[in-house]
Amino acid sequence: MPFAERIEKALHDSLAPLNRKDAPPKLAAAIPYAVFPGGARIRPTILLAVATACGDDRPELSTAAAVALELIHCASLVHDDLPAFDDADLRRGKPTVHRAFSEPLAVLAGDSLIVLAFEVLAKAGHHAPDRALALTGALARHTGAPFGICAGQAWESEPKVDLLAYHRAKTAALFVAATQMGALAAGQEAEPWTELGDRIGAAFQVADDLKDALLTSDQIGKPAGQDAAHLRPNAVQAMGVEGAVAHMKDILAGAIASIPSCPGEAMLAGLVTAYARKMTVLPEAAR
Template sequence: MEPSKRIESALEAAVARATAAPAPPQLAHAVRHAVFAGGARVRPRLCLTVAAACGDDHPELADAAATAIELMHCASLVHDDLPCFDDAATRRGQPSVHAAYGERLAVLAGDALIVHALETLALTVPQAPQRAGALLTTVTRATGMPYGITAGQAWESEPEIPVAEYHQAKTGSLFAAATVAGAIAAGAEDQADRWRIVGERLGEAYQVADDLRDAVGAEDELGKPTGQDSSHGLANAVSEHGLQGAKERLDRLVQEAVDAVPECAGAEQLRAGILQEMERVLPESLGRSAA
């Protein structure tokens, strides 16, 4: 099955389990809205791509890993959009979950998505206990504390923000989980350290690309209000290095990711795919020159 179809189908199965009767109808709608609102599925695609490069001998494990990572990503967006954080009324051009269903259901939808992300992996324990155990702790490390998304978001409440730790925890951690989990799902746990570097560099590259898009004000392309990072007073790649410097940094990060790809059956195809994907995420007005 084509990767994006595999991802949508696996997400649908997980969401169907969570929203089945007797789930409260509004919460079920809120969860569905959070997961199926036009996300680019960048992390689960990366996860499946790495699994494919490593042989993908247990596709149901790769699907579960990709699903868990995307559900965690959706949960973090729902909670990030809450009034006490970004207070965002829209997300990807649609109402945010709290705008559509209220703050209570947005809190609960995020909570439920975290639970079901890990449940999706827990259900694979009987078939492949060793890999499933490693997949679970890969995803918890990327989302909890001290290294994961919640830690990353919490740095914004500190008087001083260590910029590298902040970006690594808030963005890099889940990208690293995507590559590492893809490798573990396909039995390549011994190469996890290399795959972690690939994921971390790509996570940082996406962050820089996001800063570039934010700076050139491509609001229409992005579907959310631009200029949000600078309104938090946080350092970003463009304010730190300028447009040209940020573009150079992006190219360097992508090259480091490509170089870190370990030898495996699909290494060449994966390297080409990374370059192609990075061209896709650059804003048009920057000439999509990252490759």
């Protein structure tokens, strides 16, 4: 089954319990609203690609890991959009969860998605308990503090921001989780896959900074100009447009070289190359 179909089916299966008659109707509607329709599902795709490249001998576990990672990502978007943070009205081309369902329900939906992510891993743990335990630890590390996405959001409350640490925590953390968890699900060591995830995540963040500065809300499916509006640190502010573009290309150039030796190395290189092409499609002014 192609990665996209595998991810979507597993995500739908993970939310099936919300159909219970005794579930709060509004929360039961807000949770899938935050997950579907999804974006590019880049993080779970990378996770499954790494697992496949390493043999993927426990596909039920790697699928659960991919779902858990995507649920964490979706939860982070719900929370990021809240009035306390970005106060965004639009996400993936539709009203944000707090606009569609209310702020309290958005908080609860995001919290529920985080809990569900770990429940999905727990349910799949019997396929390989040691691997499932390692996957749980990896996902937790890259979600919380001091280096996960929670830490990334927290950097925006600091008077002085370390741009590299900010980007590594806010965006690269879940990409590192993707590469490490893909390896762990296949019974491999996580550490050799850290650099690949870090590079993909860093490039993705720079691309996001460029799109925020150069594209419209209609083009990106969410509010544009948010970095400037909220005085957030970003690559365009630090390096200028040309410098940010050059930096992104440098990061991507090293990503393929960082892929560890594995049976599916060529497939992974092709995937990273495809993502690189998408990320570098920017307005003429940015080239």
